[in-house]
Amino acid sequence: MATYRIGDTIVKSANATASWDEDTRWDGSNNISCATGSQWSHERLYRSRKGRYWLESWSDWQGTTPHAEWLSFHEAACWLMANGHDLPDDLAEYDDEVCE
Numbered sequence: 001m002a003t004y005r006i007g008d009t010i011v012k013s014a015n016a017t018a019s020w021d022e023d024t025r026w027d028g029s030n031n032i033s034c035a036t037g038s039q040w041s042h043e044r045l046y047r048s049r050k051g052r053y054w055l056e057s058w059s060d061w062q063g064t065t066p067h068a069e070w071l072s073f074h075e076a077a078c079w080l081m082a083n084g085h086d087l088p089d090d091l092a093e094y095d096d097e098v099c100e
Helices: 073-082 089-098
Strands: 003-006 009-012 018-021 024-026 031-033 041-047 053-059 067-071
Touching: 003 053, 003 067, 031 041, 041 073, 053 073, 067 073, 073 089
Parallel strands: none
Antiparallel strands: 003 009, 018 041, 024 031, 041 053, 053 067
8 A cells, every 4th residue: 555645635545446557568578668658667547535536656766756646637538548448437528538
């Protein structure tokens, strides 16, 4: 379980109502994150109990600190689609807006 402070709010991954992992692609040598384009940097999207979306980011590089940030509904929809996920019902209206 991860806990982060985003502004004046505390978010806990254990309290999330849903979460989505980044997609990866094999480049012949390594799994590359579709979210970050890196083999070392990673992301996971969460939906909070209040229905807000937040993004957890971390790195395999020693000395880096994981962090979290709020995403707008539009940004969350983009992230989900870029990582091969279907949009949940609360983001379905963004399908035409974020995908051409």
